[in-house]
Amino acid sequence: MIHSINPYTGEKIYSFTALTTSEVDEKIEFADQVFKDWKQTSFTHRAELMHKTAHILKQNAEKYGRVISEEMGKPITQAIAEVEKCAWVCEYYADNAATFLASETIETDAQKSFVSYEPLGVILAVMPWNYPFWQVFRFAAPTLMAGNAAVLKHASNVMKSASLIQEIFEEAGFPKGLFQNLIIGSKAVENVIRNNKIKAVTLTGSKPAGSAVASVAAEEIKKAVLELGGNNAFIVLEDANIDEAVKVGINARYQNTGQSCIAAKRLLLHEKIADSFLEKYITEVKALKSGNPLEKDTYIGVMARESLAEDIEKQVDKSVAMGATVLVGGKREGAYYPPTVISNVTDEMPVFKEETFGPVIAVKTFKTTEEAIEISNNSEFGLGVSLFTENTDEALKIAPRFNEGAVFINELVKSDPRLPFGGVKTSGFGRELSSFGIKEFVNIKTVYVK
Structure with a gap:
């Protein structure tokens, strides 16, 4: 059966x-x-x-x-x-x-x-x-x-x-x-x-x-x-509209309780706007309503199986043991894993290197756009990337440098019947x-x- x-x-x-x-x-x-x-x-x-x-x-x-x-x-x-x-x-x-x-x-x-x-x-x-x-x-x-x-x-x-x-x-x-x-x-x-x-x-x-x-x-x-799978980067450049990037970034990571191949899993922030962005982002994360999936105002439900929540827990715990810091969330209750933000991550930590198929996002800062591209491409996955900037002309120039199936500028990566959907690498x-x-x-x- x-x-x-x-x-x-x-x-x-x-x-x-x-x-x-x-x-x-x-x-x-x-x-x-x-x-x-x-x-x-x-x-x-x-x-x-x-x-x-x-x-x-x-x-x-x-x-x-x-x-x-x-x-x-x-x-x-x-x-x-x-x-x-x-x-x-x-x-x-x-x-x-x-x-x-x-x-x-x-x-x-x-x-x-x-x-x-x-x-x-x-x-x-x-x-x-x-x-x-x-x-x-x-x-x-x-x-x-x-x-x-x-x-x-x-x-x-x-x-x-x-x-x-x-x-x-x-x-x-x-x-x-x-x-x-x-x-x-x-x-x-x-x-x-x-x-x-x-x-x-x-x-x-x-x-x-x-x-x-x-x-x-x-x-x-x-x-x-x-x-x-995917391990999409969500890149916020220094000139980005922070309020809009925060709003979109919440949906990009946490909709469907984070259980999406095209979710934003690596949050890359320019060092000059990182603090102000995270302050607003964490405020929004804390405001997300968790609870019974059948209630219409619930935004974060349980994960599809308790074993999946346990997998996320292991990735987070191992990353913390390697030096990462949990800014919000991080405590599992059965099949429920809360929306979680983790900073001080390195490339070798599970929350950054592996696909996190749940409501966890890993934060890293960068100094230059060149560095952001390099960090984004440093992944076995290549499904999609989001890039936030007010300079869309420059964004279009660098779009070919991302080793991804899709580049979304000032928007979350999403599937649309009118556009081809798929990835490269693994x-x-x-x-x-x-x-x-x-x-x-x-x-x-x-x-x-x-």
Whole structure:
């Protein structure tokens, strides 16, 4: 059995019977059969169903948001916003997929030559618990609009969310079997990837999980897209608007109780404004409301599992033993870890070197912009960076020097259906969202007529 346990109450709220290997194979075979008809459908028909999906999400945002909060502890207001964002990505691809995947004529010595974009087949998605709806929909909307089928292996602690997503697509009118939730554990993923009906795989998760999935996919000569961890720097230059940077910086680190790959985890401050910035920042941190995730004014909930809070505790305690100073927070209570700010950090401390997947930010100062760039790039990760300055022209000049998948100037790093999303280095490879994301799982076919 696979169980969902409310991390705030400790109560077992949902239980699911894991599928056998033969049941999984049957579902994949079913998806492949449905795909053969689905790939022949028009973009107009697909868009109609995707718009219906968006409508269902909007109509039921509070209901679905409550399930998210119960399963992984996300504050309810943020959970509802997550569901509403899923409706946006559905609408975006409903409106744009036909344009993105239109055949492109290429002038050559041929009578006619062009590139067409054709669906691959059944795509496997291995998805995490931290954004249990958004992570799935940002994969599923472009994948289904491209004409593929999809099977989902979701995180074991959010299987109710996974089952609801399948129900939503079916309620919207998508053919039964086109999108299916596989109730399986992590150990069963390898066999799914090796199934000859699976044509590609995408994973959002940790570096070890990404490495394992990519290795199996490579053995089977199947495409993989990986969106892995991040250790984003949030850089505040001397000329920045401090009040605005503080406001954005709070959301950049602490939304979703800090459980986000693109959260700001390293706070780099110019030494001349560090004290004034931290004074305001810590005041805002102390004002964040912690408590029951189902209460609408709660901003910091519990972490998705107590073991995750324990992991953060170990990183903080080890860093303190190495000389770091806790300015606020730092005391775990069960699955709750308070919003925490740590200063006097060095490059080798866990809170600075490793990804902290929770509400902890490590502070370091710098003297020059050159030094800030060097500190930011000194990471195995490369997902994104935020840079705050009033001189946007100069910021644009230095943007290419950051070894990241994204540079956000005077804003937190965030995903947007209109922009490609993904990283470099151990943050993964491939892109989600935008026109780039929908082309990850298509056959880019050359057609040449002499």
